[in-house]
Amino acid sequence: MKILLIGDIFSKAGREMIENHLGDLKNTKGIQFIVANGENIAHGNGITNNYYKFLLEHHINVVTLGNHSFANHDILNFINEAKNLIRPLNYPKGVPGKGYVTINYNNLKITIFQVMGRTFMNTPLDCPFKATEELLAKVSSDIYICDFHGEATSEKIAFGLYFDGKINIIVGTHTHVQTNDAHLLPNGTLYMTDLGMTGALDGVIGVEKETIIKKFLTGLPVKHIPMETGRKQFNGLIVEINEANHKVTNFEIVNVVK
């Protein structure tokens, strides 16, 4: 089976890329299963029920979030009912929503989960390594897919190597910058540090450049305005898995610019 993992979908520019190019990509590449990061889909910040439905309508099977999970208050109205929406597993106990979902596909049990890194993230979180160990001990599955939402490349790589052979696919999200390091780890896990972003190409990680440049030049606080014009990018990764032995057989980085 071929699985497509899509990097952070950012605001209107990102939604346009999903609307205009996901169908084509799905058909030409023969994709059967899609996981997408939706933490920035609503004006760059969080997700609404309507945008969650938009992603499901575009054949996305599971939506992951991140540090912006609760940035749009609408999420509190639907997160507990949204079956295929997950936020980081290692939020402290009592936080709404869930950190993983198990889906049956062609007699395979596929568990998709997300953890968030703790380096440079400013969110009080439980340990992502321990949270993952607990999950793997509790939930038995044929295939595990992890979205590691984090800033530090070292934390993501350490996580990948620690769980090499125990999780089939580990991909990073959050930085909005695609890395070129997709590879099989020694024990068979397919690892990539960051999927990148699906949104505007010429802004600063999705945001209008002028205000962000001003912030770096002056230190003054500025309002983040999502960039909606100009060139756009669709970032992700396609992973092919053998359904009989659950091994990754092939992969291809997706970086479409329109």
Ligand SMILES: [Fe+2]
């Ligand atoms: Fe993001």
Ligand SMILES: [Fe+2]
């Ligand atoms: Fe993020």
